[in-house]
Amino acid sequence: MFQALLIKYAEIAIKGKNRYLFEDALVAGMRRALADVEGSFHVYKTQGRVHVELGEGSDYDGAVEALQKVFGINAICPVLVLEDEGFNRLSDVVCDYIRQIYPEGNKTFKVNARRARKNYPLGSMEINARLGGKILEAFPDMRVDVHSPQVRINIEIREKIYVYSISIPGAGGMPVGTGGHAMMLLSGGIDSPVAGYMIAKRGVVLDAVYFHAPPYTSERAKQKVVDLAEIVARYAGQIRLHVVNFTEIQKYIYEKCPHDELTIIMRRYMMRIAEKIALEYDCQALVTGESIGQVASQTMQSLLVTNEVCHIPVFRPLIGFDKQEIIELSEKIGTYETSILPFEDCCTIWVARHPVTRPNPGIIRMHEENLKEEIDRMFETAVTSREIIMTGK
Numbered sequence: 001m002f003q004a005l006l007i008k009y010a011e012i013a014i015k016g017k018n019r020y021l022f023e024d025a026l027v028a029g030m031r032r033a034l035a036d037v038e039g040s041f042h043v044y045k046t047q048g049r050v051h052v053e054l055g056e057g058s059d060y061d062g063a064v065e066a067l068q069k070v071f072g073i074n075a076i077c078p079v080l081v082l083e084d085e086g087f088n089r090l091s092d093v094v095c096d097y098i099r100q101i102y103p104e105g106n107k108t109f110k111v112n113a114r115r116a117r118k119n120y121p122l123g124s125m126e127i128n129a130r131l132g133g134k135i136l137e138a139f140p141d142m143r144v145d146v147h148s149p150q151v152r153i154n155i156e157i158r159e160k161i162y163v164y165s166i167s168i169p170g171a172g173g174m175p176v177g178t179g180g181h182a183m184m185l186l187s188g189g190i191d192s193p194v195a196g197y198m199i200a201k202r203g204v205v206l207d208a209v210y211f212h213a214p215p216y217t218s219e220r221a222k223q224k225v226v227d228l229a230e231i232v233a234r235y236a237g238q239i240r241l242h243v244v245n246f247t248e249i250q251k252y253i254y255e256k257c258p259h260d261e262l263t264i265i266m267r268r269y270m271m272r273i274a275e276k277i278a279l280e281y282d283c284q285a286l287v288t289g290e291s292i293g294q295v296a297s298q299t300m301q302s303l304l305v306t307n308e309v310c311h312i313p314v315f316r317p318l319i320g321f322d323k324q325e326i327i328e329l330s331e332k333i334g335t336y337e338t339s340i341l342p343f344e345d346c347c348t349i350w351v352a353r354h355p356v357t358r359p360n361p362g363i364i365r366m367h368e369e370n371l372k373e374e375i376d377r378m379f380e381t382a383v384t385s386r387e388i389i390m391t392g393k
């Protein structure tokens with residue numbers, strides 16, 4: 001029934017003279033999202049608005065679903081588009097529309113007309129009053145409420161006439177590409193894909209790094225991470241996934257350092273490698289899925305010691321979230337089912353029975369000295385031998 005979608009965005013509308021950058025990024029994100037949907041879609045902007053015109057026979061539900069993954073959209077309003085064939089025709093169409101959308105016919109409503117084309121014979125107040133009258137005649141159980149109506153019937157008179165009243169919630173946030181570039185540490189777990197999603201939501205383009213430990217972690221474990229990157233990329237646009245072979249470093253740490261410090265030292269090397277790759281791509285931050293106290297390596301003291309090796313900011317958007325809240329988000333964004341597949345993670349292979357929960361930075365640094373003979377070479381090899389997989393489109 002609908003021929004167009006009107007896209008509402010709130011936050012980006014206030015960005016002053018940079019507004020066009022935000023709108024252009026939004027339009028690009030929308031085109032990307034619609035590329036796979038059946039049909040033809042014309043996405044364009046007019047003053048302060050973005051519109052989508054649906055070609056004949058296009059998949060309306062598919063388009064709405066795809067656009068609900070585009071950051072920067074607050075609401076999607078399905079629009080009825082009609083030629084201007086006089087006021088009577090307009091009021092017939094509006095009454096038909098109400099009959100279909102609100103079949104109970106008992107809402108409180110308000111007509112909200114905007115006359116963008118000034119040669120239309122009626123003023124907006126006149127349209128409101130006359131159309132309101134017609135609706136009351138046709139639907140005896142509808143009532144006008146100008147202050148807080150259940151339904152706002154918006155009428156926009158341009159070259160054509162646009163009618164809309166429904167508002168479907170969008171993903172919010174900022175268009176991807178307007179907020180810089182970050183490197184996320186993406187494991188196969190529940191948390192890190194959610195963390196990436198949250199940062200992308202603020203308009204940030206993502207790269208991802210995954211530490212793989214073959215043969216201790218399987219190809220399937222790696223595939224799971226690729227699949228997670230693909231899911232996050234539905235929101236975040238393309239994600240370049242760097243798969244780093246971490247086996248040699250992990251084994252070396254295991255050989256040379258106390259086992260209860262293995263995880264924390266390993267985490268420091270993950271951060272160092274992630275930062276090294278991040279800087280190659282001019283990323284301004286790292287992103288992890290850490291949350292205070294979730295495991296031994298995420299106590300405040302452990303976070304302090306992990307963070308110590310980084311020079312660029314580390315964003316931890318889940319820092320104050322409970323596991324249950326993270327799970328709910330991961331279900332909402334569609335990563336949960338993949339995250340819970342039972343493949344081993346490189347961190348879980350050699351974990352000590354009693355990992356330190358209050359690591360002392362001085363002692364950790366001292367034990368890292370045990371690695372000095374080989375670690376630089378191993379570090380270099382890990383970075384340069386990484387595999388790069390493009391995900392998303």
Ligand code: ATP
Pocket residue numbers: 184185186187188189190191192193209210211212270287288289290294295297298345346347
């Ligand atoms: P997740 O559910 O994200 O795996 P977790 O609760 O298992 O998190 P940890 O294993 O302590 O937590 O990891 C903390 C963070 O470190 C992860 O959220 C992720 O950002 C990063 N990380 C852990 N393991 C890896 C890995 N193998 N590759 C890339 N990043 C990792």
Ligand code: MG
Pocket residue numbers: 187188189345347
């Ligand atoms: Mg993990």
